[in-house]
Structures are given as structure tokens and as C-alpha cells.
Amino acid sequence: MAIQQAPRVINPWHVAQQQFDRAAALLELDPGLREVLREPRREFKIHFPVKMDDGSVRVFTGYRVHHNLTRGPAKGGIRYHQDVNLDEVKALAMWMTWKCAVVGIPFGGAKGGVAVDPKQLSKRELEGLTRRFTTELAVVIGPEKDIPAPDVNTNAQVMAWMMDTYSMHAGYTVPGVVTGKPVSLGGSEGRAEATGRGTVYCLEDALRHMGEDLAGQRVVVQGFGNVGGTAARLLHEAGARVIAVSDVTGGIHAPEGLDIKAVSRWMSEHGYVSGFPGAHTVSNAELLELDCDVLIPAALENQITAQNAPRIKARILAEAANGPTTPDADDILTARGVFLIPDILCNAGGVSVSYFEWVQDLNRDHWTESVVNAKLREIMDRSFGEVLVMSEREACDMRTAAYLLAVDRVASATALRGLYP
Ligand code: NAD
Numbered sequence: 279m280a281i282q283q284a285p286r287v288i289n290p291w292h293v294a295q296q297q298f299d300r301a302a303a304l305l306e307l308d309p310g311l312r313e314v315l316r317e318p319r320r321e322f323k324i325h326f327p328v329k330m331d332d333g334s335v336r337v338f339t340g341y342r343v344h345h346n347l348t349r350g351p352a353k354g355g356i357r358y359h360q361d362v363n364l365d366e367v368k369a370l371a372m373w374m375t376w377k378c379a380v381v382g383i384p385f386g387g388a389k390g391g392v393a394v395d396p397k398q399l400s401k402r403e404l405e406g407l408t409r410r411f412t413t414e415l416a417v418v419i420g421p422e423k424d425i426p427a428p429d430v431n432t433n434a435q436v437m438a439w440m441m442d443t444y445s446m447h448a449g450y451t452v453p454g455v456v457t458g459k460p461v462s463l464g465g466s467e468g469r470a471e472a473t474g475r476g477t478v479y480c481l482e483d484a485l486r487h488m489g490e491d492l493a494g495q496r497v498v499v500q501g502f503g504n505v506g507g508t509a510a511r512l513l514h515e516a517g518a519r520v521i522a523v524s525d526v527t528g529g530i531h532a533p534e535g536l537d538i539k540a541v542s543r544w545m546s547e548h549g550y551v552s553g554f555p556g557a558h559t560v561s562n563a564e565l566l567e568l569d570c571d572v573l574i575p576a577a578l579e580n581q582i583t584a585q586n587a588p589r590i591k592a593r594i595l596a597e598a599a600n601g602p603t604t605p606d607a608d609d610i611l612t613a614r615g616v617f618l619i620p621d622i623l624c625n626a627g628g629v630s631v632s633y634f635e636w637v638q639d640l641n642r643d644h645w646t647e648s649v650v651n652a653k654l655r656e657i658m659d660r661s662f663g664e665v666l667v668m669s670e671r672e673a674c675d676m677r678t679a680a681y682l683l684a685v686d687r688v689a690s691a692t693a694l695r696g697l698y699p
Pocket of ligand 1: 428429430431432473500501502503504505506524525526527562576577578579598599600625626628629
């Protein structure tokens with residue numbers, strides 16, 4: 279009788295620690311400092327009640343983790359997803375620390391989330407959950423100490439409710455407590471597109487390094503939400519051939535290229551990309567292995583593992599999602615010569631424009647979209663260049679190079695501040 283093996287569950291926190299350990303060993307980091315940076319500074323877990331539309335009360339579990347606050351206030355998104363758990367939030371918080379350091383933004387790393395499938399809630403229930411969660415978080419968040427932002431299944435509306443709830447408690451409007459707000463409430467121009475746009479800037483930098491450009495590149499995007507949907511649209515507009523996209527329900531593939539504007543219209547009418555006329559249906563697993571030049575995972579963690587890495591056909595892997603690739607898959611891809619743009623660099627456009635939003639809020643200022651995009655371009659180009667130089671100098675892959683830069687920056691800042699008391 280054939281024995282079916284259960285799929286191995288990959289813990290993102292173990293992945294994050296493994297990635298850090300590799301960099302710490304290469305940097306020959308002081309053992310004490312290594313211990314400090316290997317763990318989060320604070321882990322906050324909340325069980326909170328929400329009144330449902332039928333009058334019943336449900337208790338939800340939420341988290342906020344501060345990984346490291348050495349270089350500035352804590353910064354990181356809020357995720358609503360049924361699989362959110364403490365280890366995932368810890369991993370995402372640690373990745374935020376390195377991301378802010380790699381692009382030179384003066385923030386520390388944080389992340390938060392609630393274990394909930396928001397699609398099962400009414401809009402009123404979602405608002406109630408957000409407002410009560412924000413109230414519980416009020417002891418740890420604030421414009422000077424921890425500034426949340428959108429992540430998977432949260433958006434500008436959720437940020438507006440968070441800002442309003444925090445402001446109601448303060449007694450005055452505090453726009454700087456969250457970023458990713460609607461522009462009419464102190465949000466930044468360009469923030470909604472920033473993560474996808476930053477991914478495209480990195481991709482252009484990578485192609486320039488290879489002596490190529492975007493025109494005609496065959497691109498596959500996993501996840502058609504804020505990040506993946508924006509990246510696909512911008513790439514399509516820039517002349518790349520987006521041949522496949524997907525959402526949680528599955529993907530669509532058209533080797534001659536998809537009309538991304540038409541796919542977006544289909545998505546808003548139907549709620550998913552499947553069934554788009556003229557495209558073949560593919561599963562998310564098949565999509566990752568399609569013949570293409572560029573693969574952009576823009577959904578969740580652990581999509582590219584040792585199991586499927588040998589079959590990935592892309593020449594460039596641009597990690598718009600956080601943690602899409604496991605360390606053993608990294609080794610396989612590097613050996614196969616795939617050019618990797620690591621998540622802590624590739625998707626840093628989001629936190630960069632979040633930083634611009636925070637600065638504008640604190641200064642009661644408002645920049646134009648062209649100013650925002652020009653500043654974003656400058657940050658992404660400079661950071662990509664620094665990581666590339668490091669990878670050439672140390673003869674290592676781009677993830678290792680990004681970690682060497684980021685961990686060294688955080689470690690140096692920690693050493694300069696000294697140990698209190
Ligand atoms: P989103 O909720 O807007 O979109 C997520 C997309 O992924 C949706 O299309 C959803 O259907 C799809 N998806 C969900 N589960 C999936 C699965 N199991 N398989 C395939 N597709 C799946 O979220 P987002 O803000 O676009 O975030 C996507 C990724 O980008 C996450 O890893 C997030 O942490 C990362 N990220 C987001 C930002 C930001 O500014 N929003 C910034 C940096 C990094």
C-alpha cells in the first residue's frame with residue numbers, strides 16, 4: 279500500500295532565523311549581538327471580542343511583534359488571514375528590520391495581524407474587528423513608536439479605521455499613526471502602487487545589469503492583489519509580456535501575453551482571475567513552473583521550496599511577497615544561475631513610500647506623485663546598486679548580499695547605542 283506523506287509544514291520563523299544565521303556567520307557577528315538580533319524585542323498577543331451582525335460575540339486572536347527598534351520606530355504591516363500565527367508575524371517583523379536597513383529608512387521592524395478570514399465578515403464586522411484590535415494595540419502603536427500599514431487583506435479603508443480609532447482615543451487627529459491611508463486622510467500619493475512600482479524598478483535595474491530591458495520579457499505573477507496586480511499592470515504598460523497571473527483560487531496563462539487592464543476589469547466583476555476569456559487555467563503550483571523570463575511571487579510565504587525549485591524556469595526571480603523562497607530552494611536556484619532579487623530589497627518600495635507618508639504627516643505636508651515616484655526610484659536604484667556591489671565583492675547571491683548589508687547596519691547601530699543600562 280502506498281503511504282501518502284503529509285506535506286512538510288515550513289515555519290517562516292525558522293526560515294527567517296536561518297537566513298539571519300547565514301549572514302551572522304559570514305559577518306562573524308559577536309555572539310551576544312547575534313543572540314539579541316535573533317529574537318524579537320517584544321511579542322504582543324491579544325484575544326479580543328467582536329460583536330457580530332447576528333448579535334453573537336466572537337473572540338479573535340491578534341498579534342503585534344517588534345523585532346528591532348535600534349534604527350527608529352517600529353514599522354510594519356497588518357495582515358488579516360486565517361493562517362496568521364505568532365511565528366509568521368515574528369518572521370515578517372524580522373524581515374521588516376532588514377528591509378528598512380537595506381534601503382536606509384530610519385525604522386525598526388514590526389508586523390501584526392489577526393487570525394481571521396475577512397471574506398467571511400460583513401463590512402460592519404470588519405470595521406468592528408479593526409476598531410477593537412486598534413484599541414487593544416493602542417498601548418504599543420503611535421507615530422513616535424510603531425506605525426502600522428496595510429498587508430495581505432488590509433487596505434486604505436482598514437488604515438482609515440485604525441487612524442480614526444487611535445485619534446478618537448487621543449482626542450485629536452493623529453494621521454502619522456498608520457501609513458497606507460486614503461490620500462484624503464493624509465495618505466501619500468503613490469503609496470497604493472509603491473510596492474509593485476518598487477518591484478518594477480528593481481527588475482529594470484536587474485535587467486540593465488544583464489544588458490537587457492523590459493521590452494518583451496515574459497513575466498509570470500503569482501497573486502493579483504495590491505502588489506501583484508500593480509506590478510503586472512506597470513510591467514504590461516512598460517512593454518513586458520505578462521503571460522500568467524493568479525489569485526488564491528488559481529491562475530490564467532496566455533503565452534502570447536495577457537491584456538492586464540482587461541484582466542483587472544474581469545477581476546473586479548468576478549472577484550477572481552479564473553475564466554478570463556482566451557487564457558488557459560493553471561493551478562498556482564503549475565504557474566510557478568511556467569516557461570518565462572521573470573517570476574514574481576506576490577502572494578504568501580514558502581511558495582518556492584526544494585520540491586519545485588529544480589523546475590522553476592524563470593531566469594529572474596523578483597520576490598514581491600515576503601518570504602516566498604525557502605533557504606534550501608535558494609541554494610538550488612543559485613546553483614542553477616537564477617538571478618534573485620530578494621524580498622527585503624524587491625518589495626521595499628512599500629515601506630519607502632510609507633516612510634514618505636509618515637514624514638509628510640509629521641510635517642503637515644503633501645507631495646505630488648511625481649516627487650514621490652522620483653524619490654522612490656532614487657532609493658530603489660541606490661539600494662539595488664549597493665546590494666549588487668556587495669554580491670560582486672563577496673561573490674555571493676543577492677539575498678546573502680542584502681543580508682550582509684542589512685545585518686551589518688543594524689548590528690553597527692546597536693553597538694553604537696550600547697547596552698542599556
Ligand atoms: P493582497 O491581499 O492585496 O493580495 C494578495 C494576493 O495573493 C491576492 O490576489 C490573493 O488572492 C493571493 N493569494 C492569497 N493566498 C494565495 C495562495 N495561497 N496562492 C496564491 N495566491 C494567493 O496582499 P498584498 O498587499 O498584495 O501582499 C502580497 C505580498 O506582498 C505579501 O507577501 C505581503 O507581505 C507582501 N508585501 C506587501 C506590501 C504592501 O504594501 N501591501 C509591502 C511589502 C510586501
